[in-house]
Structures are given as structure tokens and as C-alpha cells.
Amino acid sequence: MLATVALTPYIAVAGLLWGAIALFARRWVVGLVVMLVSIVLVANVAARAFPDSRPNGVGTAVRVMTSNTLGGLADAQVIVDIVRERNIDVLALQELTPEMVGDLDRAGLRALLPNRVFLAAPGGEGSGIASRYPVVRRDLTGPSTLRQAGALVDLPGPDMEVVSVHPLPPVEVVGPEPWQRELAGLPPRDLGGPVRVLAGDFNATLDHVALRRLVNAGYVDAADQVGAGLIPTWPSDFPLWPPPVTLDHVLVDARCAVDTVDVITVPGTDHRAVVTQFVVPK
Template sequence: MARLMGGLVVALLVVPTLAITTARLQPGETLWWVILRALAPVAIVPYALAVIVLIAMSWGFRTVARPVALPVLAVVTSLLLLHVWWFVKPFLADAPGSATANGFTVMTANLHIGRADPQALLDAVDRQGVDVLVLEEITPAALADLDRRGLDRRLGHRAGTAQLNRDGIMVFSDEPLHDTTEIATSTPGVGVKMTTSGGPVRILAVHPIAPNNGVAQWSRDLDLILATAKASHEPTVVVGDFNATLDHPQLQAMMRADYRDASTDAGLLWRPTWPSPSQRVRIVGMKLPSLFGLDHVFMRGPLTTTDAHVRAVPGTDHRALVTRIAWTDAPSTP
């Protein structure tokens, strides 16, 4: 009976998780593929538990269970190590040089169509010493409320537009912004250039469509963001709500193009930004836990990250992501 129960536990742990591994290994075009691929880091847990059960079966029932348990243990251990490798690989990218004293702080927050608490947002801007603020889903009413509370005095330069729907995206800065361009995704992004204490940098603020509104269009939006980022020949920061995790193909391609994820660069092992714990996001009637890192800051050039963390903002379904970026002593390459 104990052997049967052990085998049943292993099957319940491994069989559903194989769907995640399959999605991570193969391309796909369905919403379920997008969701399963985003769950790749979570698969480490059931595979690890299955390995523990199989080890116990191998040692506890040596004469009968071992011939079956050992081969299964080898397979499940291989799957576990594969997911661990996928998880740790972004952390292995080296920064170009050592951090200098010159730097700037970037914060990105999705306002949930203007529902985020404006005072809590401004308090975070003040406490974190934010130099560049990127706001997605900013509405005209939310912008007016933020300005009434002093955003225009804190960060006096801006680009982008506020919209009544999810299309609003704006960049706010304490330094002048110029060379403004539009990124023609479904929910348009904006590109700007600014001068920091360490030199000029291009900021690409992005917010592709969510995959539940059409996986094909979501994929095209990410392709366009990737192409825009790769076409930049100067120090560049790509920031926003990507509606994708580091396990999705375009963000992997971003890292292969020498962009580094600021959170992993800072050693932040686990930083889900959606859904925020304060929001009741449900799937099949169950409240979805905060699992997905959808908001990112990518950088390329002589830049590194000295700190990254997430902050809850009441009223929105996303956590804000705050990143301290420093210039390095490496030369800038065109």
C-alpha cells in the first residue's frame, strides 16, 4: 500500500508538471501555452518533491521498489535540473565593468486604467528617489490627480500620452527628454533620450497587449519591441509591463541580444509583479497567487544594477518595480 501511495503521489506531482516542461521546450500559439510557459520556475517545486518521494521509495523499499523507482528518479531529476538551469541562467550574465557613483533610479508601475492610489505612488517616488518614472495605463484623470499632488514638480519633464483606456503610457523624468519616438505596438510605447550624470541613455517605455486579448497580436507586439531594442545603438533601458516573463521567447531573445534583466542583475531571485496580492484575480473560480514577473527593466551598454525590488501600490493589479541603475567603467560601444 505504501508503494502504491508513493507512486500515486509521484504521478500527481510529475504528470501535470510535464505540461509546463513541454510548453517551455516547444513554441506555441495558444493562451494555455503562454500561461504554462510562464509557470516554468514554479515547476521546480513539484519536481523537487517528486525526487524526495522517489528517494524515499528507493531506500524504504529496496527489494521491490528500487528497480522501478531508480529509473524514474533519474528522469525526474533530469527534469528538475533542466528547470533549475532555465531559472538560474539569467543570473549568470556578467555586467560590463564595475559600477561607478553615477546612476539613476527607474520605477515602472501599471496603474490599472488609472485606479492606482496616486498618493501611494508619489510617496514611493519620493522614498525611492526616482529619476525616471514609467506609468502604463495612465488615464487623463489619473494624470491630473498626480499633478495636483505634485508630480509635475517632482519630475518636471514628460513624454507620451494619457488615454481613457489601457493605451496610456508616459515617461516622467527629472532631466529633459528629447528625440521622442512612438513604438507602434497595439498599446503604443514611447522612446525618449535623456542625459544622466553618466551620459546619455535611451529609454524605451513599452506595454504590449495582454495575451488573453490575442496571442498572435501579443507575439507581434513583443517582436516589435525586440526589434526596436536591437536597433538601438546607444546605452538603452527598455522598461514597462511586458505581459511576459523571462521564459517567453522574445524576452529570451532580448537577453541573447546582450540585454540584461535588471532584477536578475541585482540578484533578486523571486519578484512576481502580477497579480498584486491586494487584487482578487481569479481563474476557474480560484484566487490566483502572485506568481508572474510581467514587469521588467532591461538594459544594454555600460550599465549595471545595484538594487531592484518590488513595491505594492494600492488600487492596481501590478506591483511597481524599482531599479537603481549605475553606469560602469566599461567603454560604451556603438
């Protein structure tokens, strides 16, 4: 059921077609009910394709990138090239393996982002944060099956906390409970502390209640904010099945003004990278 929720944009469009067919066949009650429900869904989903109001951005411009490396199979050189070309300040990595750390450093990551909190591990358990600016490790999440690195980033202005997000997928054999618990364990905005940014593979779309609840705890989805909320991030090769959906997000403190969001394909991994620029207020 939770996996089906991710298909809400497709279901909404299919509902309009189904409702139209029912009306054409003079199944008035069925057609009207389906059309009304579908219109509500389409209105909710379509809003993600239009930019929201932007707060005035006076402060430090920061560029954050997140990439799920698929257990270290992603092309490290491409990731580093994106970091260099996009002038990335903070890189959040999921499924970070020790071998991937070596590949990234050989490709030149350490020269670009020398400060890091890496919790590398075999398979898909590891994660990490690499930064242009000094970092201090912070444990910002509740208990989780997969490692979710956290760090305090010492920006030129006010500091910023970052979490590399990766809850267990809800389709695992253990059921959805760990996914729900781990999403609930992500930190809300802290009005009395540094700006927080949650970046990574949430294994959830904005149609999932658990993610919407987190966003409503003081964040904005960067892609949704600039009208790019319907750009899919998984799977990256756009197969017929499963339909592409948006599982990778950068949630920023609602006090931050989001400028841009780009979604970029990285060879070797089934997740597309997300790059965003926003302003951390003074």
C-alpha cells in the same frame, strides 16, 4: 501554453516532488526522467536569485521606476511618494489615463519630474514617461495595440533612451501573435547610439523565449543582475491563483552597471512597481 510557461519556477519545484514520489514508489524510469528534467529547470531558475558579475560603473547614476497603474486605479499619492523618497529620475507608467495624469499632478508629480512624454488614453491603452531631466519624444517601437511611450532623456552625462513597455497580453482573445509581434518590435541595444532602457509590464517572464531573445539583444534584466529575479510583480495581492509571477522588468543596456532593484506594492493596482538604480557609463 504561453501562460503556463510563466509558471516554470512552480513547475520545477513540483517536478522535484513528483520525481521523488515516483522514486519512492519504485517507478524508476519515470522518477529519474522527471528528476533530471526538474533539476535542469531548477538550476536555470535558481540562478536568478544570485547576483551576476557587475561591470565597473563609472558614469551617471540613474534611478528608474516602472509602474502599471491598472487603468488609472493605482494610488497616485503612493506613486509620487515613492518618486520623492527614492529620488527617482525617470518614471515609466503603463495604463496611463487622462484622469491618472491629473491625480499624479495633484499629488505633486510635476514638481518632482516636470519633463514628460505622456500618451494617456482611456482604459489600459495609455503609457508615459516622466523625467527629472529634459526629454524629447522618440518612436522606438514597432506598431503596437497599446501605446508604448519612448523618450530621449538628456542626462548630465551621455543621454539615455527609455521605452515604457506594454505589449498586449498573450492571453487575449486575439491569441499570442500580437504579443509576440510587439515584443519582437521592441528595439535592441544600439551600440552606435545612446544607452537604452526598456521598463514596464512585458506580460512575460524570463522563461518566455521572446523575452529571452530581447535580453540577448544587448540587455540585462536588472532584477536578475542583482539576484532579485524571482521576486514576483503580478498579481500584487499574492492570491492562491494565479500564482504570483514576474511580469514587470527593467531591461538596461548591458554596458550599464546595476546597483539595486526593489519591488514595491502600490495600492489600487495589481502590479507591483519596480525601482532600480544603475550607472550609465561615460
